Amino acid sequence: MGLTPAPMNVWPLGWVALVPLWMAIAFESRNSAILSFFFHQKPIQKNRLFSILKTLKQEPKLRFWLRLWAFPLVWGLGYHGVALSWILGIHPMTWMGVPWWPSLAIALFCWGFISLWGAGLVVVWATVVAIATTRTHVITRLILATATWCILESVWSAGDLWWTAIAYTQSPNNLAILHLSQLSGPNTVAAAIVAVNGAIAEGLIAYFKNYREEGRSVRRVRGLLVTALILFCTVHAIGFYLLSRPLNDLGDRALKVGLIQGNIPNEIKLNYFGYQKALYGYTTGYETLTDRGVDIVLTPETALPYLWTETSRESRDFYRVILEKNIPAWVGTFAQTEDGNITNSLLTVTGTGETYSRYDKTKLVPLGEYIPFEDILGKFIDRLSPLDAHLVHGDKHQIFETPFGRAIVGICYDSAFPEHFRRQAAAGGQFILSASNDAHYTPVQMHQHNALDLMRAVESDRWIVRATNTGLSSVIDPHGRILWRSQINRYQEHIATIYRRDTQTLYVRWGDWLTRCLGILAVIVTGLEWRIRKFSS
Missing domain, CATH: 3.60.110.10 (Carbon-nitrogen hydrolase)
Structure with a gap:
């Protein structure tokens, strides 16, 4: 995902780069034994670090969450850290009277802190997906994960540390998909990216999962991957329609x-x-x-x-x-x-x-x-x-x-x-x-x-x-x-x-209405599924 923003502009990767993280979260939350090899090394009692690891090994729930959070933390640092690596360009600040070594320390601190700040968003999102992935239907998971990502980006962008919105991975070259933002802002693009990644990930999870009913597995895999393809084509078709409309600017303006x-x-x-x-x-x-x-x-x-x-x-x-x-x-x-x-x-x-x-x-x-x-x-x-x-x-x-x-x-x-x-x-x-x-x-x-x-x-x-x-x-x-x-x-x-120009897009008139609707929809479908499970049990 770090390769998608300008100037590298490998924007197609944005539609698949979230898949490995989604799969890692799903597999880890469904099988807590995955990656337990991190804790298989024999601890050295004289070393405090290994003593701490041994203690954590005796706490399965805590160890599970630490392993689970490692995936989104690494993914978030990879994306935000690579995309924001230009921050290191503020060094050296000797022209401002800051000595060379303190200047380097300030640059590294700024880069590391802001990258961690962005990675925190991914960790929070992954926690929600992990909780949902073992207790909800795949459609509910897709809606919940998409809504959570958009809500988190809205909250993060309300502060002072904001730059690497996932929508900007498509700018400036994918103009068709950027036109979705005329509907409900950049979170419209974010929702499309997360939903497509999620459908692909869930399809691959269904493929790798060992179903006894082989026919059911094939149908589910095919359905999810086709859904991802249809969604990808649909959002681009809508964006292309908006892009193709003439501007009709008048000379007196x-x-x-x-x-x-x-x-x-x-x-x-x-x-x-x-x-x-x-x-x-x-x-x-x-x-x-x-x-x-x-x-x-x-x-x-x-x-x-x-x-x-x-x-x-x-x-x-x-x-x-x-x-x-x-x-x-x-x-x-x-x-x-x-x-x-x-x-x-x-x-x-x-x-x-x-x-x-x-x-x-x-x-x-x-x-x-x-x-x-x-x-x-x-x-x-x-x-x-x-x-x-x-x-x-x-x-x-x-x-x-x-x-x-x-x-x-x-x-x-x-x-x-x-x-x-x-x-x-x-x-x-x-x-x-x-x-x-x-x-x-x-x-x-x-x-x-x-x-x-x-x-x-x-x-x-x-x-x-x-x-x-x-x-x-x-x-x-x-x-x-x-x-x-x-x-x-x-x-x-x-x-x-x-x-x-005096035109007003839906986004200008109504703001980010899509995120609010996704949040409400996520609450409704999650609540309905919980009620159904409760009565069926």
């Missing part, structure tokens, strides 16, 4: 946007040379794009690495050239709240120099932009933010008005959270602006970040323009087709024509 990829490495961004390079690059880029007739210019996250105030802006060439050209710009910079805290913001600056609107980044990067549980951890962890002041979260209910209509905005890490974009689309957002700075990560992260923004475009049926510092900037249409994508680590300018 067009918006000509200029994009600037400044290519300022983070290592120099905060020193004098990098600061001057940023000012020069974005100022000359703005002049070039406005001379070519754009309606507005979009810059990346914190493109202008200083606090945007009335005093500071007027002394900069970038602000003065806006007044000269009289063309508005979406400016990535830092802003200040009324109580003196700092926000990572995107501003709409009109041609007259007025700050027309402001969006403050909602999802800040833990340890990178803020310290979770700061009263406790702040005493032990040096701040990694490039500013001395505290970065604070933006309000979850922000509305971003522009001279060209209401926009949907995501700054960097916001891209991983579909509900953030759905809410803005439901509030009337007509197009998506994404501003990011991925310079401190590897190209793997840049590809995955672009793939996440692509999913947000498809879910909400909106055009999206992405401006990043070092790549990948891009232009994506509502069907997820990448019309332009920048190169990595190059200064680039681009003019994109996008269209404002």
Whole structure:
């Protein structure tokens, strides 16, 4: 499963990679003797570890659960660990004043902790499946396992540590299946993936299980595998139908946007040379794009690495050239709240120099932009933010008005959270602006970040323009087709024509209704089966 996300994009593996885990859970829960060889080694009494293992060997129930949890833990670490390996790219952070060895320790801790966090989801899911697999009918198991996975992903995505949703294994290449997200968000894709994997796994389990009635075994195996094939084809057919619908964008809804990829490495961004390079690059880029007739210019996250105030802006060439050209710009910079805290913001600056609107980044990067549980951890962890002041979260209910209509905005890490974009689309957002700075990560992260923004475009049926510092900037249409994508680590300018749209998908209107329905259905079928078993016994 770790090979499925961008940039490797081996998305077909996502439809079978859960099968071995499902089978391991089923066999282990039905036959607790499996893998008992792990505990067959003769313990060495002088070694405390082996003494503990000997104690566990005398506790069969505990030993069973430890063996059972080992499967999903390894699977979860394999998937999330491989997919998130780009986190190690934050090392070395010597440019931020962090010594080399502490920098390595921080990178390893972040990678390991977030991978374990994702693996925890798999362990919880496997526990539910293990309990259900010996006591329920195969149909009940499939519904329960699918509902549990979707519910867990919904709960996990409500927090601050979220990236590797199982749906993003299909982005950006499987556009047909991604269109299922227009029905009920990314969990629609997750439900399809889990259900297909489950049907295949149950069919193989039935094949390997020693049935006395050979004919029954063949019929069951064939039925489950055919069910998996029909489900796989059906969900792709629905997605292909949604993908094939014309966009029907009208010319009077067009918006000509200029994009600037400044290519300022983070290592120099905060020193004098990098600061001057940023000012020069974005100022000359703005002049070039406005001379070519754009309606507005979009810059990346914190493109202008200083606090945007009335005093500071007027002394900069970038602000003065806006007044000269009289063309508005979406400016990535830092802003200040009324109580003196700092926000990572995107501003709409009109041609007259007025700050027309402001969006403050909602999802800040833990340890990178803020310290979770700061009263406790702040005493032990040096701040990694490039500013001395505290970065604070933006309000979850922000509305971003522009001279060209209401926009949907995501700054960097916001891209991983579909509900953030759905809410803005439901509030009337007509197009998506994404501003990011991925310079401190590897190209793997840049590809995955672009793939996440692509999913947000498809879910909400909106055009999206992405401006990043070092790549990948891009232009994506509502069907997820990448019309332009920048190169990595190059200064680039681009003019994109996008269209404002007022359509609302089922997901935008009703949210993740499928997960709620699956949860209710799982409770009903499990309850009915329990009642039937109770009365039959």
